[in-house]
Amino acid sequence: MKKIFITCFALLILASCNKDKDILNSLNDHNIASxxxxxxxxxxLQLPQDVLDYAEAITISYGDKETSNLAIAPNFFTLGENDVTFNLKTKGGEVLQQDATINVFAKAKARAIPYEIVNQYPHDADNFTEGFEIHGDIVYESVGLEGKSKLMKYTLGSRTPLLEVAQPSNIFSEGITVFGDKIYQLTYRSKKGLVYDMNMKLIKEFDYPEEIAEGWGMTNDGKNLIVSDGTKTVYFLDPGNPSKVLRTIAIASDKEGYDQINELEYHNGSLYANVWQKPIILQINPANGEVTGIIDLSNIAKQNTSGNDDVLNGIAFKGGNMLITGKNWSKIYEIIVK
Known part of the structure; x- marks a missing residue:
């Protein structure tokens, strides 16, 4: 009798384990499909009915947060990819866990923004462009790569620097922005930002906020420094204390979440962003990260890109027209964004 009982008990455990596995597979299949x-x-969240019937309670963990609310709430999720864990408490008291990715997209459709090339200017093809900005006819450019990094300014239409500051060999220069009477510059992985006066004399350094792993792109909206770090997140920093994050946004259109957000520019209430390795510029609502428009610059990029590194990367505004260039490009293009 004991032997029969043990056998039955083992079968029950096996059946339960198989059921647990089926439920998790069902949840995983649903996640992939959605x-x-x-x-x-x-x-x-529209979870499979067999999952809902099997679980006594379901919670979702995301980072250091957890919720039992199965609605897509902006105080819990962000636009783009959200790598979460489903925690299923079964009616038998067990807790099953299944990792999943929940994509959250913008509701409004991103429009295709047409453009017209109205001018071309020379650009030094030796410049591995990381930051790009213009004030009047003066271009400010941050050039990257260790051992070759520098900050420079020159007149649009000329390749001859008006002023140039070489940086230490261990510095990989990244995005820049002119804010008030100062130039702010990011570095790639040293987690240091640099602040210069307008004569490019170094005033001070600052540490990145803990959330920012790498320095990529930089601009400002007249109130905040705006920084990208190669992820889907864009950070708004206090110019008086750049080590402090005021708020963040994540970037997504109605069809796609974007990461590797790179060079940034703010103009007329919109944020514009390069996406590394993509021949596009995103127009972004800075309030919520929704992509409102996409400029497809494939035709220009094809003429200037021959490898993996010489990609589109540089946005500035000359009046109402946009200037664009790229890493090691020989030209700067002026376009009318229609």
Whole structure:
């Protein structure tokens, strides 16, 4: 009798384990199927009925947060990819866990923004462009690569620097912005920012906020420094204390979440961003990170890109027209964004 009881008990455990596995597989299959479709803020997660029937309670963990709310709430999720864990408490008291990716997209459709080339200017093809900005006819450019990094300014139409500051060999220069009477510059992995006066004399350094792993792109909206770090997140920093994050946004359109956000420019209430290795510029609502428009610059990029590094990377505004260039490009293009 004991032997029969043990056998039955073992079969029950096996059946339970198989059921647990089936439920987790069902949840995983559902997640894969829903990734391309994505969700919008306010949507409720549509989990499979067998999962809902099997679980006594379901919570979602995301980073250091946890919620039992199955709605896509902006105070929990961000735009783009959200790598979460589903925690299923079964009616038998067990807790099953399944990792998943929940994509959250913008509700409004991103429009295709047409453009017209109206001018071309020379650009030093030796410049591995990381930061690019213009004030009047003076271009400020941050040039990257260790051992070759420098900060420079020159007149648009000329390749001859008006002023140039070489940086230490261990510094990989990144994005810049002119804010008031100062030039702010990012570095790649040293987690240091640099502040110069307008004569490019170094005034001070600052440490990155802990959240920012790497320095990529930089601009400002007249109130905040705006920084990218190669992820989907864009950070708004206090210019008086650049080590402090005031708020963040994540970037996504109605169809796609974007990471590797790179060079930035702010103009007329919109944020513009290069995406590393993509021949596009995103127009972004800086309030919430939603992509409102996309400029497809494939035709220009093809003429200037022959490898993996010489990619589109440089946005500035000359009046109402946009200037664009790239790493090691020989030209700067002036375009009318229609």
């Amino acid at each position: 990734q391309n479709k994505g969700y919008h803020f306010g949507d409720k």
